[in-house]
Amino acid sequence: GAGVSQSPRYKVAKRGQDVALRCDPISGHVSLFWYQQALGQGPEFLTYFQNEAQLDKSGLPSDRFFAERPEGSVSTLKIQRTQQEDSAVYLCASSLSRKGYLDQPAFFGQGTRLTVV
């Protein structure tokens, strides 16, 4: 596709429900990132993949959050037993290679807005 695609665009979950958010990166992009953006705030890093390897998951706020990228392309962010504080926009970004951003910048998807009620 032309850009990073995320689905669903909007998700309303009841507290305690499990959710799965999908990211389709730009074709051929090696690096994939997940960020969480609370209302009125800047994006905050959650986790990073290089191909199928999860190289950094230091930003995941709790063990309820889990991400995978089994074939090195599509990624899924799963949140178990959702809480109200999980309400945010979840952004996915991808970049072409392992080189620095100046050579291969990161491109963001439109995000999934999660509302936990």
Add this chain to the structure above:
Amino acid sequence: QQQVKQSPQSLIVQKGGISIINCAYENTAFDYFPWYQQFPGKGPALLIAIRPDVSEKKEGRFTISFNKSAKQFSLHIMDSQPGDSATYFCAAAFGNEKLTFGTGTRLTIIP
């Protein structure tokens, strides 16, 4: 620990004026400093970026000024237009690792 501090939180500029947004960082290992523009309901879009061995970079109406010794960088938008009204985020990164974002500046351009 907030490693990138951004100001102001909001900014109103008259059409045709210059918009200036400032950021300061703490981690001297950062080697990539981008500015992103975000419209409501959209993801951040890269505007312009600079590396620390360059003091200024200009692309059209957008200029980044970088002061390595002060650990500060700024975005200047010349001849600001209503279509520039958006939220702007500075960020920093080391290599190709995670981006650390500022808290954002909501820019409004008035006629």
